[in-house]
Amino acid sequence: MNATGLLLDILHAVRNAHRKIDMDNDFTMMIGPARDTALIEVGILDIDGDDPVIMHAMPLRAHLYRYLD
Numbered sequence: 001m002n003a004t005g006l007l008l009d010i011l012h013a014v015r016n017a018h019r020k021i022d023m024d025n026d027f028t029m030m031i032g033p034a035r036d037t038a039l040i041e042v043g044i045l046d047i048d049g050d051d052p053v054i055m056h057a058m059p060l061r062a063h064l065y066r067y068l069d
Contacts, residue, residue: 009034010057013042017066031060031067 001009013032018039021029028047034040041064043056 002069006057009036009040010042010054013040013057014054017042021064021067027055027065029056031064 012035014030015032017030017032019031019041021031022027023043026049028044030041030042030044031039040059041056041058041060042054045053045055
């Protein structure tokens with residue numbers, strides 16, 4: 001998959017997030033589906049600010065599944 005496809009998957013996960021987890025220091029973790037429905041985690045810095053930045057994105061790791069219950 002190319003970079004454009006990855007970006008589209010990240011944006012899809014954020015827009016359709018199942019969970020929003022507030023972490024430390026203005027860092028928020030979103031759990032949502034990629035376009036193929038695979039769950040991914042997306043870390044966003046300053047999500048409620050004027051200039052949020054996506055800092056992290058990868059397939060959902062096992063220790064975050066507990067937030068889906």
